[in-house]
Amino acid sequence: MALLNRVMRQTSSSGGAIAAAAFTWMIAFAVVGYFKVNFTCPRCGETYFLKYDPRPGHQDFWNKPWARHCLHCGLPKWADRDG
Numbered sequence: 261m262a263l264l265n266r267v268m269r270q271t272s273s274s275g276g277a278i279a280a281a282a283f284t285w286m287i288a289f290a291v292v293g294y295f296k297v298n299f300t301c302p303r304c305g306e307t308y309f310l311k312y313d314p315r316p317g318h319q320d321f322w323n324k325p326w327a328r329h330c331l332h333c334g335l336p337k338w339a340d341r342d343g
Contacts, residue, residue, distance in 0.1 A: 297325070301330040301333060302335070303333050304332050306332040308331070
């Protein structure tokens with residue numbers, strides 16, 4: 261973004277193009293984040309990085325975006341469905 265900002269300041273005098281590029285960047289970041297959180301495991305069909313903890317007193321979601329395995333069935337990341 262810093263490089264894009266520098267290039268756009270040299271080529272145009274208005275800040276509208278820079279604001280549009282920043283807005284597009286934020287929207288793209290949000291869309292990618294949404295798809296990552298809602299990625300489903302190919303083996304069990306549950307969300308790969310998100311799990312609900314139904315224990316009394318704990319009722320909360322576990323969100324582990326860097327998990328190396330499915331939080332539901334344990335399928336390792338990058339493994340085949342039968343892995």
